[in-house]
Amino acid sequence: MTNFRDITLADTWFDTSSEGVEIAVRLPTYRSVPLSCVVFQHLEIDGTDLDLTAAVLVVGGEEYRVADMPSRHDVQWFVGDTGLLRVASGGSRFEGLRSVRLVIGMRMPPYIFWEKPGDICDAEKIMWGRSVEARDAGAVVESDIRLGTSLYSYSPELQAGMSLSELLRQIKAHGIGPGVEVVGHQTFRNFPDIASEEIAMFRDALAENALELVAVDGFADIGVRTDRPLDFAETVEMLSRQVEATAALGAPLLKAQYTVEPEVFLALIPIAKKHGVRIGVEIHAPQSVDDPTIRTLIDVFTASGEGWLGFVPDTGASVSGIPEAFLEAYRRKGINETIIQFVADAWATARAEGRDQVAERTAIESAAQAHPQGGDEAAAFAYRAFHWFGYQQPERWAELGDLIFHVHGKVFANDPAGQGDLSVPNRDIFDTLRSVGYRGFVCSEYEGWQWLESESWPPNDLAAVAEQHRVWGELAQSPALAGSEA
Structure with a gap:
């Protein structure tokens, strides 16, 4: 369900008080489903786990205990509706900028019998915790980008x-x-x-x-x-x-x-x-x-x-990820596919592990130079891949x-x-x-004009x-x- 991850946490803010949090949630799927198909598995804010045992979902104007949802096959969650998840916070207030992680299991598709969720949506997002006092006073989380x-x-x-x-x-x-x-x-x-x-x-x-x-x-x-x-x-x-x-x-x-x-x-x-x-x-x-x-x-x-x-x-x-247009340009330049995959994999690994990018650039450039199918052009390709595309x-x-x-x-x-x-x-x-x-x-x-073939020149930059x-x-x-x- 990772293609719906970005919309599951529906807003850029949530409301918080000493009693709990209220977080807007969208279904991580393309269609409406009964509540019995939705399993709220985990919620954490800044690494603090929140207990979902007594949590409540408000959807379609009605409240439903999360613990009761497995038996609520009679209630449909319309895919266009945003639900409000209310969760006790044990007295903690989460005001200001916070990292929110919500894991939802989906018994999908419902035309097949599932004893347990078959799809997992693990959504994580930086959100702004607004106090309920500020909300009640009419404060609005907005931007002017x-x-x-x-x-x-x-x-x-x-x-x-x-x-x-x-x-x-x-x-x-x-x-x-x-x-x-x-x-x-x-x-x-x-x-x-x-x-x-x-x-x-x-x-x-x-x-x-x-x-x-x-x-x-x-x-x-x-x-x-x-x-x-x-x-x-x-x-x-x-x-x-x-x-x-x-x-x-x-x-x-x-x-x-x-x-x-x-x-x-x-x-x-x-x-x-x-x-x-x-x-x-x-x-x-x-x-x-x-x-x-x-x-x-x-x-x-x-x-x-x-x-x-x-x-x-x-x-x-x-x-x-490294843009495919960049990789394709170097294929046209004659860089071996083995080298392209080697550099792309090294970049992805460095990103996943949070390695220092400047140090990795030097290391992978040297490795591409020494690779059996490498050389000067391969080293230049590796250098540019790590130099132009950051993974912060x-x-x-x-x-x-x-x-x-x-x-x-x-x-x-x-x-x-x-x-x-x-x-x-x-x-x-x-x-x-x-x-x-x-x-x-x-x-x-x-930047796309840098990698176009000569027959595609001049580029249509304005349209892009x-x-x-x-x-x-x-x-x-x-x-x-x-x-x-x-």
């Missing part, structure tokens, strides 16, 4: 000569705004020293297409000299100019890299305040929230960032809390059935963002992003509670 797109997604179009104004018109026509993110060094001549006329034309083009500039991607280019890296003062001056350019363009955020010391970011706070521009450091595969550099920045930004320093999670750091669990983004300033939503390749990119666990990511009250943009970064936005649009809707005005 908006969608946008990064012009990085359309690098082939820009390289092929499409004008910036035409690209913005196409973004509007494909409905993949209203947010727009630009790469400063890709979009503007002489960035960050942009001519005032160029700024005015760009801002006019945004307005004409009802688009909003939400972020500028800057770069901490400390390696531009051939004799030495830029020093502290030079780096601060370079990034200060990018903050000023971001403000002149009308964006509230400058995206930066982790490659400079924390003191550089602290030195930028005064100019960030002056121009009203926050600075977000991108967390991109193979990094994660456990990366030592990122952990240091989290501590510094929490203690001393004053609300001006934060992060830009890139969802490519939280994929559930999506709920770990919640640890950043209000340090999440902006989000890059990766799109590698869409499912032919119209479900978007299946290698990115988008539902879990959006649920996590909503659970911490994220109120900002998720901007698409489409539009398909993913359709899926995201459903996930980004604020969860409205019954009886609220949300």
